[in-house]
Amino acid sequence: MARRNRADDNVTILTSSTDFHRASRSRASSSNDAAPILTSSVDLSTSSLELSIQTRIFKIIVIGDSNVGKTCLTFRFTGGSFPDKTEATIGVDFREKAVEIEGETIKVQVWDTAGQERFRKSMVEHYYRNVHAVVFVYDVTKMASFRNLQTWIEECNGHRVSASVPRVLVGNKCDLMDHIQVPSNMALKFADAHNMLLFETSAKDPRESQNVDSIFMSLACRLKAQKSLLYRDVEREDGRVRLTQATETKSNCPC
Numbered sequence: 417m418a419r420r421n422r423a424d425d426n427v428t429i430l431t432s433s434t435d436f437h438r439a440s441r442s443r444a445s446s447s448n449d450a451a452p453i454l455t456s457s458v459d460l461s462t463s464s465l466e467l468s469i470q471t472r473i474f475k476i477i478v479i480g481d482s483n484v485g486k487t488c489l490t491f492r493f494t495g496g497s498f499p500d501k502t503e504a505t506i507g508v509d510f511r512e513k514a515v516e517i518e519g520e521t522i523k524v525q526v527w528d529t530a531g532q533e534r535f536r537k538s539m540v541e542h543y544y545r546n547v548h549a550v551v552f553v554y555d556v557t558k559m560a561s562f563r564n565l566q567t568w569i570e571e572c573n574g575h576r577v578s579a580s581v582p583r584v585l586v587g588n589k590c591d592l593m594d595h596i597q598v599p600s601n602m603a604l605k606f607a608d609a610h611n612m613l614l615f616e617t618s619a620k621d622p623r624e625s626q627n628v629d630s631i632f633m634s635l636a637c638r639l640k641a642q643k644s645l646l647y648r649d650v651e652r653e654d655g656r657v658r659l660t661q662a663t664e665t666k667s668n669c670p671c
């Protein structure tokens with residue numbers, strides 16, 4: 417297994433997930449029109465509204481060939497289990513999970529995208545708009561899915577995703593040890609060349625559950641640190657030098 421990040425006690429998963437299931441095209445479109453993304457809450461009582469406004473949401477998209485296990489990985493992270501049965505994703509499925517990082521509650525909104533061209537073509541613009549982080553997935557038992565990563569990266573770059581948007585590489589289905597076609601060193605070399613962390617894991621194997629969590633938690637930690645810096649810069653530009661707690665103290669985030 418290659419490099420792995422593990423979440424520790426600083427990172428708490430607060431709630432079980434919200435699984436929005438298959439989104440209609442119109443819904444996916446409208447949910448991504450505004451930045452920042454609003455929560456899905458329909459309870460408009462004052463307290464829940466305040467909570468929604470205060471909670472930051474990080475949009476993370478999961479990209480890769482059909483059948484590599486994107487749906488199963490996102491399901492494992494947000495729902496804590498391996499789905500009995502999956503069908504090819506059409507358009508996008510949204511899944512969401514609230515986590516606590518260094519005292520701040522953050523919503524990780526995972527966009528489980530379709531790998532099949534016919535199910536994704538009208539959605540591609542929406543996937544990449546206002547994205548905060550990208551997870552590229554391949555199947556360790558299928559060399560073609562690894563070779564196709566180059567195409568997925570080109571698609572991502574073609575949609576003006578900034579170089580500052582963190583990206584990670586995930587080799588899934590490591591439980592199928594007798595069928596591995598993509599050696600770890602080859603994947604690590606590719607990840608290094610593209611400035612990505614590599615995770616080799618299995619959505620299916622329950623012992624890998626924490627490692628699957630670490631994929632998303634490492635990104636959330638990095639985003640939290642990045643966004644804190646951005647806030648500081650904006651405040652300086654405005655001439656208001658009022659550092660937030662996040663920028664005054666050195667981050668002890670495990671990721």
Ligand SMILES: Nc1nc2c(ncn2[C@@H]2O[C@H](COP(=O)(O)OP(=O)(O)OP(=O)(O)O)[C@@H](O)[C@H]2O)c(=O)[nH]1
Pocket residue numbers: 480481482483484485486487488489502503504505506529530531532588589590591592617618619620621
């Ligand atoms: N052995 C094993 N099978 C897996 C794993 N993850 C997913 N699968 C299986 O791989 C198949 C495809 O999984 P999905 O998660 O639906 O794949 P996908 O990438 O979402 O596919 P699209 O929605 O078409 O893009 C299913 O039969 C899963 O049960 C894994 O870690 N190990």
Ligand SMILES: [Mg+2]
Pocket residue numbers: 486487488503504505528529530531
């Ligand atoms: Mg899917």
